[in-house]
């Protein structure tokens with residue numbers, strides 16, 4: 389089948405590569421000329437494990453094409469996916485500027501019946517707006533062409549995006565057009581071979597399903613973070629509690645990890661957008677408001693622990709803090725809403741110098757931080773280094789922010805000789821407090837009993 393994907397970001401590029409990998413001919417379009425030029429030269433603009441090989445393989449086979457031309461993109465296919473960004477607007481609602489611009493660009497060009505598939509995360513009712521935007525352009529041209537708009541939200545996770553796309557838990561298709569639904573079944577058949585995973589529903593339910601899933605996962609995380617803070621004052625260990633809870637199959641063990649709060653390009657914006665949708669329809673979503681509040685507070689939790697350890701903010705002044713991990717989660721270079729950004733601002737404001745290392749996100753982090761704080765301030769407060777060991781050189785304390793695999797088993801005894809104040813702050817609970825303390829280091833985790841150096 390011939391497919392066009394509009395928006396070549398984390399979702400668009402992964403979807404395009406995966407659809408091409410099962411034999412379709414996919415054209416990926418983006419308005420960002422630099423991105424498309426990179427892709428045409430075989431350079432992948434994002435870090436996503438396995439994506440470079442898959443893109444190269446399919447581009448070489450002529451099944452994966454890149455373009456900035458809407459003329460070319462719309463002419464290419466009878467099935468056009470929308471995978472552009474839907475960032476939060478100032479009031480928390482999803483900004484539909486890119487979606488509607490893309491819809492108009494399609495409407496201005498189609499000259500045959502087409503199925504437009506919305507893969508971006510959009511509020512309930514957006515498919516109607518997309519339909520109206522396309523129809524408006526057809527009307528201007530006096531065209532009576534028919535077209536369909538289908539909702540097909542995407543559930544992939546960054547860092548595991550290819551696996552998630554190739555082996556989805558479910559494929560949600562919201563459609564009121566049987567021909568379009570049939571086309572979607574055909575397109576997704578290779579990803580749903582042995583078990584029926586495609587769930588058909590109406591368009592509005594499909595749009596809401598995406599927000600419901602993200603809101604539930606975000607709520608689990610905030611629930612655990614709040615419980616972690618309680619466990620800490622009660623002298624309990626949230627890691628033991630998590631294990632004990634998660635073995636109940638009604639609860640399940642996933643997405644119960646306490647930490648520094650959820651980040652990324654989805655949970656924060658999608659929870660906000662759903663709260664806004666509720667408000668717009670006279671329904672206060674109390675649970676989600678609390679989810680967001682708890683998450684905002686949780687992003688400060690490590691700074692509070694550092695402040696306590698040093699006897700107040702004044703005690704932090706002039707300290708050098710090593711930071712391991714900057715991206716919002718491992719295996720990605722994405723810095724959107726990363727908890728590290730909140731911590732780094734607090735450390736800068738307290739007069740600390742930060743030595744940070746991230747396996748892939750350093751340059752993206754520098755770009756974002758320079759935009760937020762100014763390049764000069766960032767240069768004076770932050771040193772980005774190229775290894776975990778280099779980050780701890782000359783540092784007083786170590787903070788683990790992102791649980792990259794390479795941080796899992798450090799030489800604690802060695803760290804005890806390097807870190808001047810002999811302290812580790814573990815924002816993801818990946819270390820055993822007893823092991824850290826036995827090596828002569830103080831340990832602070834999330835929702836765990838603090839340890840002083842043994």
Ligand SMILES: NC(=O)c1ccc[n+]([C@@H]2O[C@H](COP(=O)([O-])OP(=O)(O)OC[C@H]3O[C@@H](n4cnc5c(N)ncnc54)[C@H](O)[C@@H]3O)[C@@H](O)[C@H]2O)c1
Nearest residue numbers: 395396397398399418419420472473474486490508509542
């Ligand atoms: N990132 C994820 O893990 C993930 C997972 C599931 C769903 N989603 C949703 O998918 C959507 C895309 O997310 P993303 O992370 O891939 O975004 P992204 O910011 O990485 O990519 C979006 C791309 O769209 C392009 N674009 C913007 N306007 C355009 C236009 N008019 N025409 C063509 N291209 C245009 C941008 O240049 C950019 O390259 C969002 O709605 C997001 O909520 C994201």
Ligand SMILES: O=c1ccn([C@@H]2O[C@H](COP(=O)(O)OP(=O)(O)O[C@H]3O[C@H](CO)[C@@H](O)[C@H](O)[C@H]3O)[C@@H](O)[C@H]2O)c(=O)[nH]1
Nearest residue numbers: 542543544545546609643644645647650651652654716717
């Ligand atoms: O137990 C957990 C699990 C995750 N997180 C944090 O939650 C955030 C989001 O993690 P994750 O869900 O793995 O990453 P995303 O790539 O943002 O994926 C989410 O958002 C996507 C965009 O909508 C959806 O498609 C995915 O299904 C959904 O998992 C990260 O900051 C994690 O550190 C925790 O704190 N504790």
